[in-house]
Amino acid sequence: MRLAVALLFCLVFQSTPLHAEELQLSVIAQHSVNDRIWPALEAAAKRINITVVARPMSADRGVVEASMGQLDGAAGRSSGVEQKFPDLLRVPEPVYHYAPSAYSYMRPDVSRGWASLRSYSLCIRRGLQLTTARTRDMARQQLADEVSMLRMLKEGGCEVAIMDRNEPAAKAVMATDPGLAQLKPALEEMPLYIYLHKRHAALVPKLAAALKQLRADGTLNKLSGEGD
Structure with missing residues (x-):
């Protein structure tokens, strides 16, 4: 009987799909830069078997909610956010270069x-x-x-x-x-980053590596058009 139950459990477990981890990330509402950031971020997330969901809101509110852990992070932010919000970790590879x-x-x-x-x-x-x-x-x-x-x-x-x-x-x-x-020229060029709440610290180097690979093979530029 125990063997039969164990076999049944194994069959159920094997037939159940493994779901990718989902991250809820704030983006600045009605900001066209998101249209360039998001496809690249989705591609990077897919490479490390996670999914990302955009939560549009005001710039200030998005960072605050991410810092409080109400969201998993914030997308498309300049460096230095971590100085004011130490619970947010910056993914060191840029997702876009804002000019x-x-x-x-x-x-x-x-x-x-x-x-x-x-x-x-x-x-x-x-x-x-x-x-x-x-x-x-x-x-x-x-x-x-x-x-x-x-x-x-x-x-x-x-x-x-x-x-x-x-x-x-x-x-x-x-x-x-x-x-x-x-x-022209542009007034300056500034890298924009993804920030994750500290509970996702293990994902920071993985996401950085994925973004770096996408930039190296030209996929990131194709998706974001940052060099246009």
Whole structure:
């Protein structure tokens, strides 16, 4: 009888599929950079037999909930988050290289980077730590999304809008409005990372290795278009 039960248990166990671990990660709501980050992150996760689910929310709330353990981590964040939130561990391999760029109907020289913008009025995306920090003490308006920024720029409410070099909303406008230009070079290039709650510490080196492999074989660039 015991043998029969043991055999039955083995059969049930063998027929039950092994489910990949699922991570709930915050992403910044309505931010187009997520469209570039997420396919690469999904591909890396698949390589280490985990799945990832995006939870869109405000930038600040996403990090706080991840730090508190209400989520498993946060995606697409700049380095330094761990200094304020020590319970979050940074996956050391970047998932995307964010390149904030100036868009304008004027043609200012941006060769000196952020310092080039000091005499202009700016539109920036609310909640993005990088642009908020870089434009501190500059004349700026913080708007909810890139579409609002482009509208404000068109109406003359600001002279320069700061968005990613691959921002699709800006590219769509430039396709029909030749007056709008993306000014080059980019103001800077900053790697964006995945952060995991410390309870997932064992996954950090595995996910880093997967991202590194994807970058080496060209898959990451193909999925994210970070070099476009």
